[in-house]
Amino acid sequence: MNYETKITGEVADGVPAETAALRDGRMSGRMRGILIAGAIIFALLLAIAAYFALGGGEPAGAGDDNDQAPVVTVIVPGQTTVDGTVEVPGTIAARRELPVGVVGEGGRVVSVPVDAGDWVRQGQVLAVIDRSVQMQQAAAQAAQIEVARADAQLAQANLDRALQLVERGFVSKADVDRLTSTRDAANARVRVAQAQLAELRARNARLNVVAPAAGYVLERNVEPGQTVGAGTPALFRIARGGEMEVLAQVGETQLASLSTGVVAEVIPAGTEKSFEGQVWQLSPVIDPQTRQGTARIALAYAPELRPGGFATARINSGSTTATVLPESAVLADEEGSFVYVVGENNTAERRAVTTGIVTAKGITITEGLTGTEQIVLLAGGFLNPGETIKPRREGA
Structure with missing residues (x-):
């Protein structure tokens, strides 16, 4: 009869339709699993690469201890001519009050x-x-x-x-x-x-x-x-010629670096306007209580200079040649100020220094450095003496 040779779609290539559908579902699930696992591995590789890129380090090689050393930025400061300035408080007064x-x-x-x-x-x-x-x-x-x-x-x-x-x-x-x-x-x-x-x-x-x-x-x-009579207090007070001065209180160490005739800049309290004056007298004695002396700065008359008011004086203390470091490179503890320099075999070496005046470029180092050393610029507070580091020049 004709129905023996009739194909209804229930059998294809000798496999029943239900079996073929089950096999296709298993294959698609396996592919999804492989894709998900590959995505996870790729994300881990990206995270590792980002860690080393942002952390400034490199993947450690097997058996190489130097690869574990931190990378630090260093500078070679050299010597700089610095215009010394002593900034001290003072009181405005009449230079010659009558x-x-x-x-x-x-x-x-x-x-x-x-x-x-x-x-x-x-x-x-x-x-x-x-x-x-x-x-x-x-x-x-x-x-x-x-x-x-x-x-x-x-x-x-x-x-x-x-x-x-x-x-x-x-x-x-x-x-x-x-x-x-x-x-x-x-x-x-x-x-x-x-x-x-x-x-x-x-x-x-x-x-x-x-x-x-x-x-x-x-x-x-x-x-x-x-x-009024002979015993009456002064009726008037006159500033002779209108001349003013600032009585600047200077520490005895700073006073030794000053001399008469040097230029000074005076800024009265409450204003940003500055006035140029000249040191005309240095106190011959030091107050035993405060350990300070007085530098008298002569000024011409100006309405902003009111006797009795406070002012800030910046006195030129002369030029000097010294090493100047950014503030981030100079550290301090109970033993005093110090910096880290790159020693032999790229080890961090602690070096005690003596700081001087603070300028717009940084802190002046008067003792302890020649200017030819490699100074750790950043992260010095996280280092220990003798620790191995990888120095990298600033800007490299």
Whole structure:
């Protein structure tokens, strides 16, 4: 019959349809497993490569101990000419401050024509004191001079008449001597009266408080109506010529490196504006308590320089040739400052150093280095003396 040769799709190549479907599912699952395992291995290889690339190291070779050494960046600093600068605090003051008080006997203040912040010239009147009584005394003394002159004129006339009568014998020689003495005494009384008047006028002139020198008025401590005298504190304070200065407090070690005449830069507190000055005096003594001395820096007048205010002074201490290192290369502990240099067989060698001033380029090393050494720039805090390292020049 025809159905013996009929093919229905239930058998293909001698394998049932159910068996073929099961075989295809197993093959696709095995392929997925292989792909997943390959992806995991590839990810591990990428992680290992990234670790060595970012960590600056290299895969260690079997049997090579140097490959385990850390790679460090080093520099050869050499020698640099450094302009020394001493930065110290200080106080602004008048270079020559003139306290002005009452010179005469004093009295009631009538007027004060100047105020703090004014410029005055030498001899200018700062305060006027009432002198009404003194003026009357001077007038009385002037009248006494006229009286004395009249007496002197009368004595001179009497003497002249006596001299004419001596020749005729009406007046004796003794009378002439007496009249001469009277004339001389009268002239002396005139001179005494004139001197007394001059004294009164001088005293009256001293009642005015005047400026002893030209300058800038810093303080005014008197008002009209106030009674002042010889014991009254200073009525005015004047900066002669308006000159200012900074009293910079300098340690005794730094003071030894300074000299008069060097240039200094002064920056008052509260402002970034700087003023150029010059050291004109160094303290001859050191304070035994603070171990500091005073460097006096002369400055020209400027409105920003107010006596009593604080300022920062940068004083030029001269040029020197030394090794300059970045701050990251200089370490410190209880034993002092030190750096790591590359020693024999690429080992880290601790080297004690003496630091100097700090500049914009780094820290100055005054002792301990020649500048030809290879200095560990970074990661020195993680090294130990004698540890093997791999030095790498900065920028390589």
